[in-house]
Amino acid sequence: MTSPAQVVAASSDAADLHATATALLLELQTQLGALAATATVATERGRRPFRPPADWGPRLGELAYGLYLLADQTGVDVEAEIRLTADALVRRAQRSGPETGWPFTSA
Structure with a gap:
């Protein structure tokens, strides 16, 4: 079975997604902000219970991908x-x- 780290390494090589750690951290911050914004909207700024909206899974997947990419690029x-x-x-x-x-x- 292929691990998530292997999948990210192979796909980032194929897509030429190599970047500096600083650039990847900034992108991760942007993705985390998008997740937070999604939760803010979904809960009406915390006034309603959180129910993951349809775009929650893909946004979380993008964040996880970015984390694995940062790890790959920094040798972790x-x-x-x-x-x-x-x-x-x-x-x-x-x-x-x-x-x-x-x-x-x-x-």
Whole structure:
């Protein structure tokens, strides 16, 4: 089976999507902003429950693609890093119980 990292690497090579890390970070910021704007509209600025609209999946996919592309361009095995982060969160939860705050600040 082909991993997401392999799919991104092959497609970015085929489409000549190579860019600097700075350019890719700016693009990721734009994509995250588009997701936030979608959530803002869908919830009427937080007044309604969030229900993912039809364009949510594609926008999230574009953001994930951009993250994998940044990892590929900077030599990071993002799948291995995801596993390490998940393992650290599980270990922390086992030591101290369920997390009460955002878990990534001190993983």
